[in-house]
Amino acid sequence: MAEKTCELFDCGHRACGGCGAALAARLVTKAAGKDSIFVSSTGCMEVFSTPYPETAWKVPWIHSLFENAAAVASGIEAALKKQGRKEKIVIMAGDGATFDIGMICISGAFERGHDFTYICYDNEAYMNTGIQRSGATPYDASTTTSPAGKCSFGNKRPKKDMPAILAAHGAPYVATTSIAYPADLLQKVEKAIATPGPSYVQVHAPCCTGWGFEGEQTIAIAKLAIETGLWVNYEMIDGKITKVKKVVRKPVEEYLKTQKRFRHLFKPIRQDAEIAAIQAIADKNAEKYGIDIKLNKKE
Amino acid sequence: MALAVGCRARPGKARDNKTGSWRVFKPIFDHEKCSKCGMCKTLCPEGCVHEDAEGLFNPDYSYCKGCGICAVECPKEAITMKLEEK
Incomplete structure (x- = not known):
C-alpha cells in the first residue's frame, strides 16, 4: 500500500x-x-x-x-523467502546500469523468476560520470562520448527497447512511466510490486x-516527451500491451529545441533532415503503440 | 574518520545536510491564490514542501534548493521566485 x-x-x-x-x-x-528493501x-x-x-x-x-544489482536483489529475495518474510525488494538503477552494464545479471535474475521489482530511472546517459552515452541515449543527442560537431550529429544509434527485452524474458509485468504523471507512476509501481515474479518499470x-x-x-x-511521441507510457501484462497513454501529438521540434543536447539541430543552421529523422521515430512509436487521439474535424 | 561495519548510516541522516544554502531564487507561496491541489508538494524533488493544518503548503527553506519546479507547475500561479538577498 502506498504511504x-x-x-x-x-x-x-x-x-x-x-533533478528528475x-x-x-x-x-x-x-x-x-x-516494508521494502531497496537495492x-x-x-x-x-x-x-x-x-x-x-x-x-x-x-x-x-x-x-554497477553491474550486479539484480544479482544482489536475487540473493536478498532468496534469503527472505527461506525465512518466510514478506518484505518487498525494489531495485533502483539508472539507465547505464540497466541497459548496458547490468544486462547479464538482469537477464539471469528475470530468467530465474525472482520476486522483485526493477525500477530503471531513465535519464538517457551516464550522468554521474559526466554525460557519456548509454544504450538509452536517443538518436542525435550530443553527449561527451557522442559529441555533435562538423562530422557528427551526436548519438548515431536509436534507443534500445529494454521493456521489450524484459517482456521477452517472460516478465509478468513491464511498464513505462514518467515523472510528469506522478499518479500514473505511483499506480504502476504499486502494481509492479504487487505482481509476483520479476517486474520492470522504466x-x-x-x-x-x-x-x-x-x-x-x-x-x-x-511532459513534452510524451506529447511529441518520443516517450510512450504503456503497460505490458504477460508480454501484451494492455494500456497506452494517448495524446494529441505535437511536432518533435517543440521537445528538441528546449534542450542543449539537441541544440546542434537548430544552430548554426537548421538540420531539417535530422529533425525529420527524429519525427519519423515519433511517428513509428505512434503507429506501434497507437497513441494518437483522432480528433473529429469539424467540416 | 572510522568507517562503520558495512559503511552503514542512520536512516535519513542526509537531513544534516542543509541544502537550502544552495538557493539563489526563493519560492514565495501566496496562500490567497492557493487552491490546495498539492501539486507543489507532489512534484518537489526535495520533498521539502509540507502541508499545514489548514491544508495550505509551505516549503522548508532549510532544504529548498530553489529549483522553481513548484512555481512553474502551480496551476494557480500562486508561487513566485524571488532573488534571495543574503
Whole structure:
C-alpha cells in the first residue's frame, strides 16, 4: 500500500536543483512503502543520495556494484523467502546500469523468476560520470562520448527497447512511466510490486544538467516527451500491451529545441533532415503503440 | 574518520545536510491564490514542501534548493521566485 503522506526519501540529498531522478526516487519509495528493501547500483542516484556517512533513504538500502544489482536483489529475495518474510525488494538503477552494464545479471535474475521489482530511472546517459552515452541515449543527442560537431550529429544509434527485452524474458509485468504523471507512476509501481515474479518499470526522468535546460523545466520537458511521441507510457501484462497513454501529438521540434543536447539541430543552421529523422521515430512509436487521439474535424 | 561495519548510516541522516544554502531564487507561496491541489508538494524533488493544518503548503527553506519546479507547475500561479538577498 502506498504511504502517500510519508517521506521515505528524505531532504538533504545532494541532487541538482530540479533533478528528475530525485523526484522518481521520492515517488517510488512512496509507492513501495516502509516494508521494502531497496537495492541500488552505482549511478547518479547512489552518489547524490548516499555520500558516506549521509543517507537520504529511510528504508533499508544496499549499494551493489554497477553491474550486479539484480544479482544482489536475487540473493536478498532468496534469503527472505527461506525465512518466510514478506518484505518487498525494489531495485533502483539508472539507465547505464540497466541497459548496458547490468544486462547479464538482469537477464539471469528475470530468467530465474525472482520476486522483485526493477525500477530503471531513465535519464538517457551516464550522468554521474559526466554525460557519456548509454544504450538509452536517443538518436542525435550530443553527449561527451557522442559529441555533435562538423562530422557528427551526436548519438548515431536509436534507443534500445529494454521493456521489450524484459517482456521477452517472460516478465509478468513491464511498464513505462514518467515523472510528469506522478499518479500514473505511483499506480504502476504499486502494481509492479504487487505482481509476483520479476517486474520492470522504466521511469522517464529528465536530467537538467545532462540535457541542458533550467531545473524548473524538468516536469514540462518530461511532459513534452510524451506529447511529441518520443516517450510512450504503456503497460505490458504477460508480454501484451494492455494500456497506452494517448495524446494529441505535437511536432518533435517543440521537445528538441528546449534542450542543449539537441541544440546542434537548430544552430548554426537548421538540420531539417535530422529533425525529420527524429519525427519519423515519433511517428513509428505512434503507429506501434497507437497513441494518437483522432480528433473529429469539424467540416 | 572510522568507517562503520558495512559503511552503514542512520536512516535519513542526509537531513544534516542543509541544502537550502544552495538557493539563489526563493519560492514565495501566496496562500490567497492557493487552491490546495498539492501539486507543489507532489512534484518537489526535495520533498521539502509540507502541508499545514489548514491544508495550505509551505516549503522548508532549510532544504529548498530553489529549483522553481513548484512555481512553474502551480496551476494557480500562486508561487513566485524571488532573488534571495543574503
